[in-house]
Amino acid sequence: xxxxxxxxxxxxxxxxxxxxxxxxxxxxxxxxxxxxxxxxxxxxxxxxxxxxxxxxxxxxxxxxxxxxxxxxxxxxxxxxxxxxxxxxxxxxxxxxxxxxxxxxxxxxxxxxxxxxxxxxxxxxxxxxxxxxxxxxxxxxxxxxxxxxxxxxxxxxxxxxxxxxxxxxxxxxxxxxxxxxxxxxxx
Amino acid sequence: xxxxxxxxxxxxxxxxxxxxxxxxxxxxxxxxxxxxxxxxxxxxxxxxxxxxxxxxxxxxxxxxxxxxxxxxxxxxxxxxxxxxxxxxxxxxxxxxxxxxxxxxxxxxxxxxxxxxxxxxxxxxxxxxxxxxxxxxxxxxxxxxxxxxxxxxxxxxxxxxxxxxxxxxxxxxxxxxxxxxxxxxxx
DNA sequence: GCCTGCATGTAAACGGTTACATGATTCG
DNA sequence: CGAATCATGTAACCGTTTACATGCAGGC
Numbered sequence: 001x002x003x004x005x006x007x008x009x010x011x012x013x014x015x016x017x018x019x020x021x022x023x024x025x026x027x028x029x030x031x032x033x034x035x036x037x038x039x040x041x042x043x044x045x046x047x048x049x050x051x052x053x054x055x056x057x058x059x060x061x062x063x064x065x066x067x068x069x070x071x072x073x074x075x076x077x078x079x080x081x082x083x084x085x086x087x088x089x090x091x092x093x094x095x096x097x098x099x100x101x102x103x104x105x106x107x108x109x110x111x112x113x114x115x116x117x118x119x120x121x122x123x124x125x126x127x128x129x130x131x132x133x134x135x136x137x138x139x140x141x142x143x144x145x146x147x148x149x150x151x152x153x154x155x156x157x158x159x160x161x162x163x164x165x166x167x168x169x170x171x172x173x174x175x176x177x178x179x180x181x182x183x184x185x186x
Numbered sequence: 187x188x189x190x191x192x193x194x195x196x197x198x199x200x201x202x203x204x205x206x207x208x209x210x211x212x213x214x215x216x217x218x219x220x221x222x223x224x225x226x227x228x229x230x231x232x233x234x235x236x237x238x239x240x241x242x243x244x245x246x247x248x249x250x251x252x253x254x255x256x257x258x259x260x261x262x263x264x265x266x267x268x269x270x271x272x273x274x275x276x277x278x279x280x281x282x283x284x285x286x287x288x289x290x291x292x293x294x295x296x297x298x299x300x301x302x303x304x305x306x307x308x309x310x311x312x313x314x315x316x317x318x319x320x321x322x323x324x325x326x327x328x329x330x331x332x333x334x335x336x337x338x339x340x341x342x343x344x345x346x347x348x349x350x351x352x353x354x355x356x357x358x359x360x361x362x363x364x365x366x367x368x369x370x371x372x
Numbered sequence: 373g374c375c376t377g378c379a380t381g382t383a384a385a386c387g388g389t390t391a392c393a394t395g396a397t398t399c400g
Numbered sequence: 401c402g403a404a405t406c407a408t409g410t411a412a413c414c415g416t417t418t419a420c421a422t423g424c425a426g427g428c
Contacts, residue, residue: 002415003281010288020379030287033280037417042381063424065379075291082285083296085303090389092278094219095189097340099268101216102196103333105261110269117271147289150355154283154348161347162340169336188387206407223389228409249396249407276417 004040005048009070009078012054014144016069019045029148032125032155053077100169108173115166115173122163129155190226191234195256195264198240200330202255205231215334218311218341239263286355294359301359305352308345315341 007030011022019041026036045068048054053074059065070078096114103111129152136152139145193216197208205227212222231254234240239260245251256264282300289297315338322338325331 003279003284004415007284010284010291013288013291018379019381030284032277033283035276035279035416038381039383039417039419040415063379078288079292082288082292086281086285086300088307089281090221091218093189093221094340095272095275097219097337098189098193098196098216099272100333101337102199102264102268103336104330105196105199106265106268114272121274144290146358147286150289150358151283151287153354154280154351157347157351158344161343165340165343168339172332172336190387204407205409221388224409225389225391225411226387251407 002044004036004044005053006078006081007034007036008041008044008048009053009074009081012068012070013075013078016067018065018067022068030151032128033151048074112170112173115170119163119166119170122159122166125159126156126163129159188230190222190230191239192264192267193220193222194227194230194234195239195260195267198254198256199261199264202253204251204253208254216337218314219337234260298356298359301352301356305349305356308349308352311345312342312349315345 007026008022011017011025017025019038022041022045023036023038026034045054045056045066049056049068051073052071054068054070056066056068059067096118099114100111133149133152136145136148139148193212194208197203197211203211205224208227208231209222209224212220231240231242231252234254235242237259238257240254240256243253243255245253282304285300286297319335319338322331322334325334
């Protein structure tokens with residue numbers, strides 16, 4: 001039921017890593033849709049070893065590094081989870097939408113600020129994705145590439161939708177309040 | 187910092203309600219991007235009263251109902267929060283994308299199953315939104331309507347993006363693996 | 373010598389869900 | 401009469417983040 005373990009197993013399935021490296025790699029690869037903190041990583045690595053899903057080997061150098069590797073049992077547990085249907089996620093909370101929903105209580109200028117910042121965030125995300133896409137060309141032969149690209153395209157699609165929505169909503173906030181436009185006497 | 191309080195204040199700002207009603211109303215209005223459980227609602231309502239942001243009045247009927255109403259202090263606290271910039275959200279976890287990212291480890295059929303279910307969920311959400319949009323026509327004069335519609339359009343845009351992505355990704359999974367298609371000897 | 377980055381870990385606090393307990397009312 | 405719904409609340413549990421503590425290595 002705990003999903004952190006599968007994120008770690010998935011990463012270890014690609015290559016053995018230390019806890020520290022797992023954190024970095026998670027950030028740079030699945031960072032736009034998944035996050036883990038050390039407070040989770042280290043205890044769960046210990047668990048995985050206890051359950052026989054991973055092994056540790058302490059590097060005999062001075063810097064003290066514990067390199068974790070996936071076992072066959074770990075790989076089959078990973079596969080089991082990968083195939084298992086996804087429990088319909090309860091809606092994650094969206095603070096922007098909540099503020100907008102209650103928007104009648106505050107000035108339109110304040111709401112526009114939220115929307116502009118959201119659009120900027122979407123643009124920044126899209127720029128990041130473009131950079132990643134370029135970097136991924138180096139992996140042309142990697143069998144993982146199609147899957148990595150699919151997650152990237154998800155991000156692109158959603159961020160484009162958000163940006164379009166923000167633009168549209170900014171326009172709507174400027175448009176005449178409702179119904180007939182206030183007719184000027186002529 | 188706790189956002190549940192603002193969800194409750196926002197709802198109470200519309201009209202006084204019981205804890206039970208708050209739960210129902212949150213589900214039916216902001217349910218697609220916000221959720222609250224009784225375990226949060228009741229204790230926090232108590233807090234709000236202690237802080238002077240809301241008042242309770244116990245209905246003198248037999249069924250024991252506690253009706254909460256927002257105070258002026260509560261309203262100004264709500265406004266303060268509504269205007270405050272949104273802390274850049276850390277990416278919420280997306281289990282589907284994580285499974286897809288590690289997709290090379292399992293069969294394409296399994297992955298297609300995930301995508302088909304996701305597309306179905308998107309379609310179902312879009313159908314719900316269409317229903318809500320119809321129902322909202324009754325609120326034509328309500329000053330809240332433009333904001334409610336804006337949150338609805340967000341849902342539509344994002345779900346459409348997700349559906350489009352799922353279709354595209356299903357196609358990609360069927361397409362020849364990578365590079366040149368395996369040339370048949372002729 | 374100091375700062376940054378590599379590296380490991382823990383404890384406390386937090387926010388939230390789930391399950392449980394209770395009881396009245398209403399409708400079939 | 402029994403089931404569903406209205407209604408209030410608490411306790412346990414869970415996953416996660418944050419802050420803290422430690423120490424080595426390498427470059428400025």
